[in-house]
């Protein structure tokens with residue numbers, strides 16, 4: 001089976017490599033083509049446009065940024081829809097709007113050459129993508145999920161068909177609420193511990209084994225304490241996701257005070273030119289509020 005990847009950024013590139021390792025024929029493209037070129041060393045072909053990727057693939061994976069980006073690579077000039085063919089399946093693994101996702105599924109079904117779609121956003125960070133341990137939350141038809149299962153198994157470990165088109169994205173937004181608030185919890189716990197003058201490495205170690213643990217405590221706290229804020233998942237992307245959550249929450253008259261708080265604290269990072277830091281850089285905001293640094297030197 002041939003699989004095309006559109007978007008070879010932090011997540012897309014290692015996912016394409018894992019698909020290749022699992023034995024799929026892989027062809028990739030990226031808006032900045034130079035970023036896709038190194039994939040040739042892993043036996044991955046590189047195409048110039050999403051259209052060409054679609055023409056040469058049974059399954060096309062999009063791993064770009066937001067809803068307008070998915071729309072552009074699917075339906076824009078030289079997009080996937082222009083290269084679609086009978087039986088082609090387009091799987092969007094970016095995190096985008098559930099509502100727009102449903103709309104894209106309808107447009108794909110009405111395309112000149114109709115194609116099938118799934119939404120299959122992921123969680124597990126850059127490390128999860130590299131180690132093929134992603135959680136994959138899927139929306140769409142069961143037959144398409146079954147067809148794509150060998151690909152999902154090459155990319156992740158926890159694979160759940162949540163419901164119809166858009167359900168995968170809705171689940172991912174729920175996940176992002178937990179991610180943001182876990183980051184906030186870890187940041188406040190570490191700053192408090194620093195204020196108490198106790199050994200922060202020991203604090204991290206013991207909390208990570210107890211009821212205060214989380215993925216953030218296990219994976220982000222070591223980076224926070226080392227002052228390593230390079231992105232696995234950028235603040236700018238975290239903010240994109242929280243905006244999607246708040247848009248849908250507003251429409252439903254839903255009160256999510258934790259999300260609003262986290263979003264505003266992340267705004268402080270963006271205002272300081274730190275939007276391209278990793279989302280665990282939230283620690284810096286909490287440190288600045290109380291003028292206390294939580295670092296292991």
Ligand code: NAP
Pocket residue numbers: 007008009010011012030031032033035063064065066068069070072073093094095096122123124125126232233234237
């Ligand atoms: P990234 O490193 O910024 O990669 C995004 C890729 O999309 C880049 O290759 C970019 O091309 C391409 N792109 C963006 N807009 C485009 C457009 N309009 N047309 C064509 N290509 C476009 O981001 P990432 O961290 O891999 O994240 C990708 C998606 O996965 C996002 O939706 C994110 O929310 C989600 N996600 C990320 C993580 C994580 O930990 N990083 C985890 C789970 C889910 P250029 O190279 O030209 O910029």
